[in-house]
Amino acid sequence: MIKIEMMNTVVKHLYHAFGHVLFAMALMWVTALPARAALELEISGGSAIQIPIAILPMAESASPSSTSRLHDIISNDLRGSGMFRIINTSGMPALPTSASQIKYTDWTALKAQGLSLGEVQQAANGNIKVSVQVMDVLRQTALLQLTYTVSPSQYRHVAHLIADQIYEKFTGQPGAFATRIAYVTKVGKRFTLQIADYDGFNAQTLVSSNEPIISPAWSPDGSKMAYVSFEKKKPIVFVQSLYTGERKIVANFKGNNSAPAWSPDGSKLAVVLTYGANSQIYTISADGSNLQQITKSSAIDTEPAFSPDGSAIYFSSDRGGRPQIYKVSATGGTPTRVTFEGGYNVSPRFSPDGKYLAYIRNDGGAFKVAVQDLGTGDVKLLSTGSQDESPSFAPNARTIMYATRVGGKGTLATVTVDGLVRQRLSEAGGDIREPAWGPAQAAPK
Amino acid sequence: MNKTIWTIAALALVLTACKSTPMNPAKVEDSSVTRPMANANSNAGADSAANTDKINIKTVDVDTSKDELSAAELAKRQVFFDYDSDAIREEYKGLVANHAKYLVAHPQTKVVLQGNTDERGTHEYNLALGQRRSVAVKNALNVLGVSDSQIETVSYGEERSKQNCADDGCFQQDRRVDIVYAGQ
Numbered sequence: 001m002i003k004i005e006m007m008n009t010v011v012k013h014l015y016h017a018f019g020h021v022l023f024a025m026a027l028m029w030v031t032a033l034p035a036r037a038a039l040e041l042e043i044s045g046g047s048a049i050q051i052p053i054a055i056l057p058m059a060e061s062a063s064p065s066s067t068s069r070l071h072d073i074i075s076n077d078l079r080g081s082g083m084f085r086i087i088n089t090s091g092m093p094a095l096p097t098s099a100s101q102i103k104y105t106d107w108t109a110l111k112a113q114g115l116s117l118g119e120v121q122q123a124a125n126g127n128i129k130v131s132v133q134v135m136d137v138l139r140q141t142a143l144l145q146l147t148y149t150v151s152p153s154q155y156r157h158v159a160h161l162i163a164d165q166i167y168e169k170f171t172g173q174p175g176a177f178a179t180r181i182a183y184v185t186k187v188g189k190r191f192t193l194q195i196a197d198y199d200g201f202n203a204q205t206l207v208s209s210n211e212p213i214i215s216p217a218w219s220p221d222g223s224k225m226a227y228v229s230f231e232k233k234k235p236i237v238f239v240q241s242l243y244t245g246e247r248k249i250v251a252n253f254k255g256n257n258s259a260p261a262w263s264p265d266g267s268k269l270a271v272v273l274t275y276g277a278n279s280q281i282y283t284i285s286a287d288g289s290n291l292q293q294i295t296k297s298s299a300i301d302t303e304p305a306f307s308p309d310g311s312a313i314y315f316s317s318d319r320g321g322r323p324q325i326y327k328v329s330a331t332g333g334t335p336t337r338v339t340f341e342g343g344y345n346v347s348p349r350f351s352p353d354g355k356y357l358a359y360i361r362n363d364g365g366a367f368k369v370a371v372q373d374l375g376t377g378d379v380k381l382l383s384t385g386s387q388d389e390s391p392s393f394a395p396n397a398r399t400i401m402y403a404t405r406v407g408g409k410g411t412l413a414t415v416t417v418d419g420l421v422r423q424r425l426s427e428a429g430g431d432i433r434e435p436a437w438g439p440a441q442a443a444p445k
Numbered sequence: 446m447n448k449t450i451w452t453i454a455a456l457a458l459v460l461t462a463c464k465s466t467p468m469n470p471a472k473v474e475d476s477s478v479t480r481p482m483a484n485a486n487s488n489a490g491a492d493s494a495a496n497t498d499k500i501n502i503k504t505v506d507v508d509t510s511k512d513e514l515s516a517a518e519l520a521k522r523q524v525f526f527d528y529d530s531d532a533i534r535e536e537y538k539g540l541v542a543n544h545a546k547y548l549v550a551h552p553q554t555k556v557v558l559q560g561n562t563d564e565r566g567t568h569e570y571n572l573a574l575g576q577r578r579s580v581a582v583k584n585a586l587n588v589l590g591v592s593d594s595q596i597e598t599v600s601y602g603e604e605r606s607k608q609n610c611a612d613d614g615c616f617q618q619d620r621r622v623d624i625v626y627a628g629q
Contacts, residue, residue, distance in 0.1 A: 212601070212604035212605075214568045214569070214602075214604065215568065230601065230604065233557070234557070234597075234599040235599065235600070235601075254597055255576070255599055256572060256599055256600050259569045259572075272569070272572075274576050274580075274598065274600075276580070276583065276593060276596070276597075276598055277580055277598075278576060278580060279572070279573035279576055300570070300573040300574070300577060302569050302570060302572070303567070303570060316569075323570065346566070347569070347570070362566075367567070387564070387565070389566075389567045389568065405609075408608070431608075433568075434568065
């Protein structure tokens with residue numbers, strides 16, 4: 001049985017580009033769900049010092065009605081980062097919508113350092129024009145003046161872009177709100193690979209199957225997803241283009257094909273193959289050509305991750321007895337051990353800036369996210385669950401998303417690298433696992 | 446009539462129809478055979494199905510009568526493992542040997558060995574652990590003369606595990622290799 005649900009033009013393109021492949025895959029289909037809040041955000045903790053900021057409601061004359069207001073989305077982003085205290089403005093008699101209306105004494109009395117206001121107007125061709133000013137309350141000057149003219153479907157994305165700008169202006173670090181995540185859901189016996197905004201909104205299904213899907217990996221430019229599908233009753237590595245729907249088998253050799261990891265330039269993938277023996281690491285071009293064996297051992301070598309400069313591949317191996325993390329030149333050679341603390345460390349993942357290595361440590365029978373500062377060597381256990389796995393850094397390297405279990409249900413959680421701020425994303429009715437945080441997105445054109 | 450005898454007789458009927466691969470009796474018991482031919486395999490040395498509860502019938506797969514393998518023996522397709530181990534336990538060596546005999550006698554028949562783990566640990570590391578278990582069974586089959594070309598080792602890792610196991614009796618069921626004959 002083949003079922004194709006076409007909810008929008010993207011999916012139509014997917015189908016036209018790929019219909020023949022879809023027909024070859026019994027019981028699989030590609031769908032896009034209408035934008036909805038699939039995930040629920042819970043926030044706990046916060047930094048010791050939080051920047052007080054007022055995010056005022058905008059004058060909105062042309063906004064989509066089916067979503068939260070712009071200032072609510074921006075407020076949620078900033079609050080969830082743990083770096084900001086959002087000032088409650090509900091008691092204020094009159095809220096300005098332009099800089100000339102601001103009575104600064106009102107806001108200094110509330111100890112606000114920043115103040116954001118603006119408007120959303122109709123623009124040509126059905127677009128909306130979002131204009132925002134962010135003021136320095138003490139100096140009474142504009143810190144940011146932002147204008148975006150976009151399709152109404154980009155409303156939430158624009159809010160995240162504005163939040164990124166505010167975050168960077170006040171903290172000196174780039175934000176990671178206008179980003180996407182990929183994850184796998186299991187509802188009943190059905191697996192789906194989905195992508196969504198980082199806060200779980202605008203979820204879309206890339207692949208749906210009755211067989212497991214694991215290990216999604218974003219290409220560095222965010223245009224493709226590598227993943228492992230068991231649709232042919234064995235693990236096979238696929239690469240799927242998000243926008244054209246083109247779906248290619250990259251590795252389908254005898255035995256297992258799994259654990260895809262992109263090189264930083266997107267030209268090749270590290271994969272794990274077995275042929276007739278144990279799991280070993282190989283590299284292969286993104287088109288499936290030029291296979292090269294990287295590790296040669298009689299042990300398990302798996303979970304490869306390229307270092308951000310592309311020169312090394314880090315991986316999990318039990319070559320020394322218990323599983324630990326090793327590194328090897330990306331062209332092969334003799335591996336050297338990276339982790340020494342703790343009897344069991346697997347799933348290495350780099351922060352995009354190369355400063356941290358996150359991995360999973362078995363800490364007395366509980367699997368937790370650990371983060372190692374590669375400069376100092378210091379290791380910190382960050383997560384609080386007992387079956388935590390699949391760590392993945394935000395593009396700004398400040399937050400790690402991982403899979404955990406809460407009340408017997410698969411859930412996603414985030415924690416900042418300093419361990420101070422935690423969020424949780426859960427979906428009603430099913431398990432979520434295997435999160436992968438996508439790269440930074442370009443602004444809409 | 447003794448229900449066991451009916452089942453075994455039905456099994457024999459189905460096995461007669463099956464030319465290359467042994468069938469799984471779990472499915473056979475659900476078949477709608479109403480008049481089983483109790484003596485279909487009597488020429489293979491089985492005891493006749495007399496009207497007694499005590500009789501110990503040994504059904505022989507007519508395709509492999511030389512191997513003297515019973516359908517029940519070949520129907521066992523799961524090898525279980527200890528936690529964090531790929532050693533084949535003593536109690537499963539006979540099971541593996543039975544399949545080796547069958548595969549040596551049927552060089553065109555192919556099997557996929559599917560390794561599995563319990564849910565503890567990461568998806569990819571468990572995939573590798575499950576693979577190690579399927580390789581352990583493959584090595585045992587190789588030693589007994591089965592050709593590499595007849596075997597593919599794959600792993601499902603923890604992907605088919607029961608979730609939220611509370612004790613090792615539950616986890617134990619997930620730590621196994623499934624022997625799957627081609628075409629099944």
